[in-house]
Amino acid sequence: MALILRRASTWDGESPDLRTADVVCADGMVRSVEPAGSVRPMPDDQVIEAEGSTLLPGLIDGHVHLVWSGGSDPADIVERDGEQVTAIRAAANARAQLLGGVTTVADLGSNWDIAIAVSRAVTQGHIEGPRILAAGRTVAMTGGHDPFWVNACDGVDAVIRGVREQVFLGAALVKTAATGGVYGRAEGEVVGASELTPEELTAMASEAHRRGVRVAAHALGAEGISNAVGAGIDIIEHGVYLTEETAAMMAANGTVLCPTLAVYRSLAEGGGPAYAAAKAADVVQAHGEAVRMALEAGVPVIAGTDAGSPGMPHPSLGAELAALHACGMSPVEVLRAATSRAADAFGISGGRISPGAPADLILVDGDPLSDPVAATQPSVAVCGQRVVHRR
Ligand SMILES: [Zn+2]
Incomplete structure (x- = not known):
């Protein structure tokens, strides 16, 4: 038929x-x-x-967290709910994405590798959902960004083990953190601070590529972005303090930028905890400029929302498409960023x-x-x- x-x-x-x-x-x-x-x-x-x-x-959201539902402090809710309720919540969020016309999502971080299980449940027909490219736990350093869903790896050998472990569990891609972030924990995390070393990031990218998966790196500060790009990471998430020099390197290497503009506006406007609002205000200032710099240099930019994060329910692509358009992308470029260009970034057919x-x-x-x-x-x-x- x-x-x-x-x-x-x-x-x-x-x-x-x-x-x-x-x-x-x-x-x-x-x-x-x-x-x-x-x-x-x-x-x-x-x-x-x-x-x-x-x-x-069908639309592609290049950055979501299915275990979170976009409340003001979703990490705290996961901690209170525990693994079983969180898995059911993630399944419901997947279905909401699909009903909103988002037929593929990349899940870049989930406690207990839940997004990998949800992806499998969709494929097996147990639940209704989009195609889910799931990283599961992030491969990142001890005491760094988003410690609640990390597969903590310190040193080159440990990073290689982390990549192998995530691939063995069924990860379709690897997510790492090259710098601190805005939302996640109230203290001890700085946006500009680099996390994994260039050696660790290089080992991660080469082992992931050897196993046939791509790597997306959370990177806000300039040094961490540069470390990740130099290491051969495939996709830079956020990229807030991008420099012209690094943008040129990204364009030359074909490194993709997934800026997630809308989530930082939501945080700056008080969509999340107070500690995050103060940090996000600085980020919003720099972020639009970073995207314009990337576009000017010829970096492929894709649409991702960080859906599930504070103020970003499933689905949330509308706000991100509007923000990309406001950064100077034409409507057709914005649509490509959420379809064909995103598919190419993840190495999948579709879009x-x-x-x-x-x-x-x-x-x-x-x-x-x-x-x-x-x-x-x-x-x-x-x-x-x-x-x-x-x-
Ligand atoms: Zn995220």
């Missing part, structure tokens, strides 16, 4: 413009894109008449409407090529050819 979406204004995930088309899906994948009105359905095919709507690839791509699709009202935020309010969401949401 095929799924046919007819006569939608279709954006393929890359082109600068739309074209009206019939899109045919079979076996969970896009089979063909045909001239509008040309496809004759078979009796048992599922047909969605989509004239007047815009069809896009496109083309033959052989997964049948992950959303239908939206309005014109997301003039207002990209419109893409985050789908009237229909499809994942693996299954219609999961229909308004």
Whole structure:
């Protein structure tokens, strides 16, 4: 049985413009894109008449935490709830992402490796959810950023063990921390302080690549960003105090930036604990400039929200797409950042409407090529050819 979406204004995930088309899906994948009105359905095919709507690839959020639900202090809630309730919460958050048209998420940190289990439960069909690229616990240093979900590793040998352990558990990518952060703990953490050493980061990247997975590094301070980029890390998370020199190195190496602009605004506006608000105010000042610098240098920028963090429920892509647009990205660049460019950053197929791509699709009202935020309010969401949401 095929799924046919007819006569939608279709954006393929890359082109600068739309074209009206019939899109045919079979076996969970896009089979063909045909001239509008040309496809004759078979009796048992599922047909969605989509004239007047815009069809896009399902959205990709490049940075979420499914164990958190966006309250003012989610790390504290996990501590109080414990492992079992947190796992159920993570499953519910995954489903909320999918119903919002987010068909793929990268989960960059979960207590007890819960996101890996949730990813597996989706794949096995026990629960409804997006495709989840899960890191599980982070591979980072003792006493550093986000200690509550760390697989603590100190020294080159330990870092190599950490990577191997996460891959063995089923991690689709590795998450590390190259600097301190804003939210996580009230004391003892400084945004500008570097954490893992260049030697440790280099060992991590090369071992991860040897095992066929990519590495995303939390990095806010300039020295830590530079350490991570120099080590061959694939994706820089946040990148707040990026320098022109490091941006040029990122562009030359193809290192991706996932800035997560919106979450720091939420923290600065008091969405989280008081200690985080004070730190976030400085970050917001510098962050927009860092993204503009990256774009100017030609660094690939992708959309990630840190959903689950204070003030960022599942899903939260609308706020991030608006923030990227405000940094000077055109609407089509913003949409690419949440589709094809994100898929490329994670080395997955998808983020496109083309033959052989997964049948992950959303239908939206309005014109997301003039207002990209419109893409985050789908009237229909499809994942693996299954219609999961229909308004
Ligand atoms: Zn995060």
